[in-house]
Structures are given as structure tokens and as C-alpha cells.
Amino acid sequence: MTAAPRNVRLLYFAWVREKIGRDAETVELPSDVVTVSDLVDWLEQRGPEYGEAFARRNVVRAAVDRTHVKPSALLGTAREVAFFPPVTGG
Amino acid sequence: MTAAPRNVRLLYFAWVREKIGRDAETVELPSDVVTVSDLVDWLEQRGPEYGEAFARRNVVRAAVDRTHVKPSALLGTAREVAFFPPVTGG
Amino acid sequence: MAVCVQTDDFDVAAETEKLIGARTDIGAVVTFTGRVREGEGDKRITSMTLEHYPDMTEAEMSRIEAEAHARWPLQATTLIHRVGELRPGEQIVLVIAASAHRQAAFEAAAFLMDFLKTRAPFWKKEMLLNGDSAWVDARETDDNAAGRWG
Amino acid sequence: MAVCVQTDDFDVAAETEKLIGARTDIGAVVTFTGRVREGEGDKRITSMTLEHYPDMTEAEMSRIEAEAHARWPLQATTLIHRVGELRPGEQIVLVIAASAHRQAAFEAAAFLMDFLKTRAPFWKKEMLLNGDSAWVDARETDDNAAGRWG
Numbered sequence: 001m002t003a004a005p006r007n008v009r010l011l012y013f014a015w016v017r018e019k020i021g022r023d024a025e026t027v028e029l030p031s032d033v034v035t036v037s038d039l040v041d042w043l044e045q046r047g048p049e050y051g052e053a054f055a056r057r058n059v060v061r062a063a064v065d066r067t068h069v070k071p072s073a074l075l076g077t078a079r080e081v082a083f084f085p086p087v088t089g090g
Numbered sequence: 091m092t093a094a095p096r097n098v099r100l101l102y103f104a105w106v107r108e109k110i111g112r113d114a115e116t117v118e119l120p121s122d123v124v125t126v127s128d129l130v131d132w133l134e135q136r137g138p139e140y141g142e143a144f145a146r147r148n149v150v151r152a153a154v155d156r157t158h159v160k161p162s163a164l165l166g167t168a169r170e171v172a173f174f175p176p177v178t179g180g
Numbered sequence: 181m182a183v184c185v186q187t188d189d190f191d192v193a194a195e196t197e198k199l200i201g202a203r204t205d206i207g208a209v210v211t212f213t214g215r216v217r218e219g220e221g222d223k224r225i226t227s228m229t230l231e232h233y234p235d236m237t238e239a240e241m242s243r244i245e246a247e248a249h250a251r252w253p254l255q256a257t258t259l260i261h262r263v264g265e266l267r268p269g270e271q272i273v274l275v276i277a278a279s280a281h282r283q284a285a286f287e288a289a290a291f292l293m294d295f296l297k298t299r300a301p302f303w304k305k306e307m308l309l310n311g312d313s314a315w316v317d318a319r320e321t322d323d324n325a326a327g328r329w330g
Numbered sequence: 331m332a333v334c335v336q337t338d339d340f341d342v343a344a345e346t347e348k349l350i351g352a353r354t355d356i357g358a359v360v361t362f363t364g365r366v367r368e369g370e371g372d373k374r375i376t377s378m379t380l381e382h383y384p385d386m387t388e389a390e391m392s393r394i395e396a397e398a399h400a401r402w403p404l405q406a407t408t409l410i411h412r413v414g415e416l417r418p419g420e421q422i423v424l425v426i427a428a429s430a431h432r433q434a435a436f437e438a439a440a441f442l443m444d445f446l447k448t449r450a451p452f453w454k455k456e457m458l459l460n461g462d463s464a465w466v467d468a469r470e471t472d473d474n475a476a477g478r479w480g
Contacts (some may be wrong), residue, residue, distance in 0.1 A: 012384055013381065013382075013451065013453060014381055014455070014465055015465045027456055063383070063386060063451070063459060066385055066386035066390075067382075067386075068390075069451065071360035074360055077444070080385075080453075082382070082383055084383065084451065084453065085453060085465065085468070086434070086448075086452065086467075086468030087443070087448065087449065087450060087451055087452055087453060087455050087468065088413060088447075088452065088454045088465070088466040088467070088468050088469075089422075089423070089446060089447065089450050089451075089452025089454065090282075090411075090422070090424050090443055090446040090447035090450070090452070090472075091188060096304030098181075101233065101302060103231060103232075103233055103301065104231055104303035104305070104315055150257035153233070153236060153301070154267045156233075156235055156239055156240075157236075158299065160239075170235075172233060172236070174301065174303065175232065175303060175315065175318070176298075176317075177297070177298065177299065177300060177301055177302055177303060177318065178270070178297075178302065178303050178304045178315070178317070178318050178319075179230065179232070179261060179272075179273065179297060179298035179300050179301075179302025179303070179304070179315040180214055180261075180273050180293055180296040180300070180302070180322075180432075191343070192342070192343055193341070193343030194347065196342065196363075200354055200365075202419055203419065204366070204367060204368035204418035204419040205368065205408065206365055206367065206368075207364060207365055207368060208362065208363070208364060208365070209361075209362070209363040209365065210360065210361070210362050210439070211342075211359075211360070211361045211363075212358065212359070212360050212432065212435070213346075213358070213359040213360075213361075213437070214353070214357060214358060214432065215350075215356055215357055215358070215359065216357075216427045217354060217355060217356065217357045218354035218355065218429060220379075220430070252365070268354035269352055269353065269354045271448075280367060280370070281473075282362065282440075282443055283475065285362070286440045286443075287437070289360070289436070290432075290436045291452070293432055310461075321433075325433065
């Protein structure tokens with residue numbers, strides 16, 4: 001039995017967006033991409049711009065379906081994953 | 091050598107004023123009235139209204155020349171002494 | 181720095197504008213406005229009268245304000261306290277604290293209120309719906325609040 | 331309860347009036363206004379651009395607001411955050427917390443700001459007078475401030 005393809009919308013903000021060079025994209029996740037951390041590993045193999053954006057791994061934050069999560073969070077059936085620097089509003 | 095007479099303006103506020111029945115008076119202090127506490131003792135001998143105003147001794151507050159003081163404060167050359175309940179502004 | 185005791189109402193926006201204007205060195209503005217409440221529990225008040233010690237009030241408020249400026253890096257502060265008769269819903273007191281950063285503005289505004297409540301010579305008398313009137317008792321929580329500033 | 335993300339400026343007095351109106355159960359109103367500063371030390375900025383994550387921002391602000399209402403007895407709160415390009419002296423963010431007593435209003439306003447600063451998805455980029463631009467770094471002090479609420 002093969003898992004159905006998982007399409008996930010990725011969003012990038014602030015300097016993560018600038019380093020990657022786009023603000024959003026839709027990707028099909030391999031089945032071995034289980035956590036947010038796995039997703040970052042997988043993205044880093046796609047090109048140097050991702051490597052640069054995620055160079056400071058512990059600095060980039062993530063939200064899954066618009067909720068802040070830790071790198072160990074499971075992607076599950078997530079439809080939207082966002083990556084961004086620590087927030088600086090207020 | 092006799093000390094010069096010390097005239098002091100006394101001011102009363104809130105329920106201290108209401109119990110004493112006036113908002114201000116000028117009195118000549120005997121030489122043995124040295125502290126704020128002495129002044130209260132002396133006032134209490136002047137009439138029941140003072141006794142009632144100062145019945146809760148530790149509740150009534152004082153200011154000497156417009157500065158909060160403790161009962162043990164010296165009157166010195168004070169020109170104005172005010173008595174009032176704990177403040178309730180703000 | 182500005183300290184004022186007045187019977188008239190105040191306009192928080194106008195006071196803020198007066199304090200800050202076109203300044204570009206202020207990152208944080210905290211305002212506190214105290215208002216007359218109609219009651220608590222079963223008590224219902226029709227009005228409140230604020231008495232004060234005119235010759236001492238502004239001096240004490242200025243001392244409180246100077247103390248705040250000594251403790252925190254403040255760009256500007258305003259303290260306004262009304263006296264006379266006030267009805268439920270009316271404004272009583274205004275504190276504005278402006279600083280480069282928010283922590284100083286928040287702490288200074290809270291400090292100013294704690295000390296206004298425990299040091300400035302104002303007294304409130306409440307006129308109750310049943311015709312009685314009563315001086316408001318000082319709250320122990322206010323002394324505790326003021327005590328935390330050491 | 332009201333949460334708003336907007337490019338337009340806000341009017342603190344109008345927002346306060348909208349929140350409180352003729353209510354007589356509110357004894358304490360604390361407002362916090364954050365403003366763009368021109369600089370600090372040698373840095374001089376000409377403008378600041380605020381980016382956000384539109385679909386998440388209001389949801390996160392509403393979560394922060396609900397958390398404040400769960401922690402303190404609040405009568406009403408307002409959270410407004412601007413986005414887009416802002417110049418020095420302009421207002422960025424407004425928090426209003428209204429309660430029966432001042433401690434809840436002060437603490438809730440400080441809490442709301444601490445969590446807006448560390449949870450709401452906004453990012454500031456500064457345009458400097460020398461032509462450079464730079465994303466503002468998150469301040470460790472903001473994380474510490476948010477951490478104190480346990």
C-alpha cells in the first residue's frame with residue numbers, strides 16, 4: 001500500500017523569504033518527511049538558497065497550519081507550513 | 091529664658107475634619123509639645139471631638155509643613171500640621 | 181513633566197499629544213485612567229466627592245513624579261487628578277508615562293499610580309443610592325502595592 | 331474583545347471610547363502605544379516596514395487576547411497592530427485593557443504586549459539613513475519578559 005501524495009503549501013517570511021527568494025511554493029512531500037525538522041533537512045537538499053535560509057537552524061521558527069510549533073512537531077496532514085525568523089512586532 | 095510662643099496652623103481633612111467639626115484652626119503650642127504624637131495628646135485634652143477624631147490613633151496620618159511624617163516626628167519650627175485619614179485618591 | 185489637580189474633566193488624547201507631539205525618541209507610551217465605578221457587590225453609588233489638601237497635593241504629586249524619573253529612564257510623564265463631585269463613568273485620574281522602551285513605561289505608570297494611591301492627599305466620599313454617604317477606606321492592597329517598590 | 335491588523339493609523343481616544351462608552355463597571359483603563367523611534371545610539375532610521383503572516387496574525391492575536399481574559403478579570407480589551415511602511419513618530423501598536431481594578435489592567439496590558447512581541451507573526455525591517463536596510467533582530471529581553479508569565 002502506498003501513501004497518497006502529500007501536497008503542502010510552504011510560506012516564507014522576512015529574511016527567510018529573502019534568502020529563499022520566494023514567498024510561497026507548493027511541494028509534494030516524500031513519505032519519510034515526518035517532522036518539521038525532516039522538512040527542513042529535505043528542503044536544504046533542494047538548493048543553496050535553502051541552505052542559506054536554514055543555516056542558523058535553531059533561529060528559524062515554524063508554524064504548522066498557522067500555529068507555532070517546535071522542530072520535532074509532526075507534519076501529519078498539515079496543509080500549510082510557514083518558516084520565519086523570531087517575530088519582532090509590537 | 092522663656093521660649094517664644096509657637097503658633098501653629100492645624101488643618102483637618104475628610105472624616106478627621108468632620109469629627110473635629112472644623113477644617114482649620116491656629117493654636118499656641120505649650121513648650122512640652124515636642125512631637126506630632128505630643129500634639130495629638132494635647133489636642134485630645136481640649137474636647138471630646140478631638141478624642142473622637144483621634145480614637146483610632148494609629149489610623150490618623152499627619153503632615154508637617156506639607157510633608158508626610160511619623161507620629162514621632164519633631165514639630166520644631168513647623169508652621170502647619172495637617173491630620174487626615176489614610177489617603178484614598180487615584 | 182506635568183502635574184495638575186483640577187475639577188474639570190481631562191482628554192487623554194489631548195494630554196498625550198501635548199506630552200509627545202512630534203517627538204521621535206519615544207517608543208512606548210503607557211496611560212492609566214481611573215474611573216468612578218457605579219458599585220461593587222450590593223453597593224450602588226450615585227456620586228463620589230474627592231477632597232484634597234490643596235497646598236500639599238501638587239507638591240506631593242511632583243515628588244512622586246520626580247521619584248519615578250529617578251528610577252526609570254522616562255522621556256515624559258503627566259499626572260492629572262480631579263477633585264470635586266464625580267458621577268459613575270467619569271474619569272478621576274490620569275497617568276501617562278513615555279519612554280524609549282515599554283518596560284520602563286509600564287513600571288513607571290504602575291509605580292506612579294501606586295504612590296498616588298498611598299501618598300497623594302486625596303480622600304473619596306461616596307454618596308450611596310440609599311441616601312447614606314461614607315468615606316472610602318484605604319485598601320490594604322494599595323499599601324501592599326506601594327510596598328513592592330522597596 | 332477586539333483584534334485588528336491594519337495599515338491605517340489608529341486613534342487611541344476613539345478606540346477607548348468604542349471599548350468603554352458609558353460603562354460604569356470599569357475602574358481602570360491601561361493603554362499601551364508603541365511608536366517608531368528615529369534611532370538609538372548612532373543608528374538613524376528613515377522608515378520601518380512591518381511584514382506579517384496575514385492568515386495567522388489575527389488568529390494568534392485572538393489567542394493572546396483570550397489567554398489574557400482567562401488569567402485576569404477583564405471587562406474589555408483591544409489589540410491593534412499596524413503593518414506596512416511607518417515613519418519615526420508614527421504609532422505601531424495599541425493595547426487597551428479595562429478592568430474593575432488597576433492591577434488586573436496593568437498586568438494584562440503588559441502581558442498582552444509581551445506576547446504580541448514574542449508570538450504574533452510580525453517582522454520589522456528598518457530603512458537606515460545611510461541607505462542600508464536591516465531586519466530587526468528579536469530581543470532576548472522580549473523572550474525573558476514573556477517568560478516571566480509562566
